[in-house]
Amino acid sequence: MKYNVTIGLEMHCEISKTNTKVFSNAKNGYSEIPNSHVRPVDMAFPGVLPVVNKECVRMSLMMSEILHCTQPEYMYFERKNYYYPDLPKGYQITQNTPPAPVGMNGYIDIEREDGSTFRVEIDNIHLEEDAASMNHLYDISTIDYNRAGVPLLELVTKPCLHSADDAVAFLEYMRAVYQYCDISEADSKKGQIRCDVNVSISDTDELGTKVEIKNVNSFGGVRDAINYEIKRQTELKQAGRYEEVEQETRRYDEETGTTIRMRSKVDAIDYKYFVEPNIPKYKIAKSWLEEIQNSIPELPYEQKNKYQQDYGLSSYDANILIKEKAIANYFEECLKQNIEPKTAANWITGLILGYLYKYEMEITDFFITPKRLFDITEAIKKGAISSKQGKDLFYMTLEQEKEPLEIMKEQGMMQISDENALNSIVEEVLNENLSQIELYHNGKTNMFDYFVGQVMKKTKGQANPVMVKEILTAKLSK
């Protein structure tokens, strides 16, 4: 039996594109050197006070508008009080209680891979500060305050999602939006995105018992955690042991792909929220909101539509291109280099992303720039090399980190399109494979491809395949 699955998400995304932190003038940036981006505020020395970074507020309001949320009349913050060594003040400055959040009651429509759409309802989006990062070693723990006070946007959906795929599609789209709006690199490898997931199952119209899974740090993890939790809850329910599904907080264990119980909701901490007295409430000007609304850049779906309509790309390809801003940027650059849109899309969605994924690389660090890709595709287009040779050239360029044109010269990569030359090679191949010719004539027509292969082998892939096929057809039908 299948149950109704209900999923709610909390997506935390660090704002990485401001110069300074959200309530401190320390640098907002990733650093290998621990505790190098720290001001007294970040370590809560006695007497320090928070000062709101206006740029963070602007970005938050922009996200609020993109998510069709209502914005509060006044901007203010609250304290979330709890003790933990990564929280030097003993409280986090956040926006918890309505109408504090910078955005409330919104929605966003998401497209699935198959082209269908669904709506995600947004409970709220709010601006807060990140905690320091801790490293627990064998007998000591270390704290790095670089992350303390980094601006964080927390997006909370209503429990409105019904599958792991939809949840991930939503998260991927939101990541792209953060990138397109130049708010965040939204790189989960840098810990800039962290998710909490709520999952419940039910066989009635009422929601089942909600289980929260905290700190899932990758979208793959979100998918696995949801699916594991659906399976776990379903099995318990089918076994008549649904009462064992408790309202509790679990954590996702990446190693095993399972979720592990942390604490019951009964033990939930009382955060004693109250309004932060050191940040005066201030009215958000209508004109400012309009200004922000007008400055929202082209969003991923708008770009996707353009790709489909103007360049005739498939929905599938266009989706892949807009998933990451950097990929879309690369694609756009390819177009500027005069690569055909479809050709560029094929290369990117095929070989390039495959390679990047395999070696966990960023496209911004990729040796084959759009200019180099142009040299390769242009050589193929002009018939100077075959597409097989094009592939080889692609990998050689990456291996040797040299200009593709130079490699072509060195390797003597030229497509053989000379009819006489090809004629004699085909003749040679046929003479060496008399028994196979017999098989072919006896009806084993797939031997044709074998002959083509042999010709390519002899020419090290340089033979023009179209011409080879023509010559073969002619000779074999004699």
Added chain:
Amino acid sequence: MTYMNKGLVEIHESLKKKEVASADLIKESLEKAHEIQEKTNAFVTILDNAQPSEVTDEILSGIPYGIKDNYSTKGILSTGSSNTLKNYVPFFTATAVENLEKKGAVAIGKTTLDEFGMGGTGTTAHTGVVHNPWDYDRMCAGSSSGSAASVAAGVYPYALGSDTGDSIRKPAAYCGIVGYKPTYGMISRYGLFPFASSLDHCGVLTRSVEDAAIVVDAMKGIDKNDMTTWDSKDIHLYENLKKEIKGKKLFYLKDVCDIKNYPDANEELKAHLENFQETLKKCEELGMTVEGVSMDQKLLNALPSVYVVISCAEATSNMSNLTGFIFGPRGEGKNYREMMKDYRTKGFSPLIKRRFIIGSYVLQKENQEKYFKNAQRVRRLIVDQMKEFFKEYDGFIMPVGSGPAKLLKDQDDMIKSDTTILEEHLQIGNFGGFPSITIPNGFIKGLPVGVNITGNCYQDEEVLRIAYALESTMNYKGQIACEVTK
């Protein structure tokens, strides 16, 4: 010749005329500080190597002063009079102190307070009880106890204080000096150890209204590190002190100040309220009108609870940074929880712990609406009521406390119910962020008492003008504490 018993302008003129050098003043001030330290315990730290500064046209240049030990001072021990920070040497200086340094002021000591400003007796500092220089058996009140004692004793012309409920203005009264906290946000709180952020004010204790005006002129200003500060560059307290106050209207709470409402009144209370009436007459003689008004008794009765609820709630959160991990003596234990618990258990006095428990209780989810939110609502009602009065009146004048400084041996934490409002009304100034100044207005049994004038927000010039005029009708300006002969 001594200088530290004089007013700022006079000292400045002597410096300009080179009758005396900054170094001489520092020497005199330090000697006096050590002398009174034995008797009053006014200092946590005396800065024996204080260096003279160049005498310029700035009145404060080259002149010694004291800093309450809850101001962060770079390179100088800053304890908040708490064991939790007994070894804490900050690496940044509070904006208000920095502003004074820019004018050439010379700090010669960090003064004792009730631990983190929480307390009104001067008895809870980690370095011990502060004694009143008029009578060592009596308290200074608090929490700016050391600042009040040292200014009254003539160590220097002024010392910085902070005021969350009455922490500048009550000790000033008990020590026979002037205590002034300007409008909320006029002086930056950056670097002031917080007690209750929405009520905390920086301010000063001096021996004259004129000196208070000069010092706050120098301390104030918008600060990029404190979002609650506002631009006060058009406010010139010292320049505008002498302007006309004829026709100004003052009000006082007639029921609270009426001796008939205190059937069990002692001699001191009687004398204090009579003396207050004398002061009102002086106001009228100056051409001001004074009217007694009534305020909703329910609101008045709520004052102390509102104060306790809000201040304790904010305090418990504000002091959550005191864990002993980053600063302060690190606690012992097997894990961070134990270490933190050990540090806080050993570090805080019982009074503070009690307040933390209250603060935590009123913020709890199930209690917040009933206590904390209601306290905030009543605070708003009280402030709105005051603003109504300020539409008609220029100032609110009231006696400070129920008499002169109390004996240390009599002190207890319990609020005496019948004189509660008299003891606590100064908190109204913190609820509304109103400018408020206490000046001495007489003696009872040889001990000084004070009167307070509070005005509407941003009306600091007017409040000081009224206080300045009233001060000129009495003989207590610039007085130095001399031990009462018993």
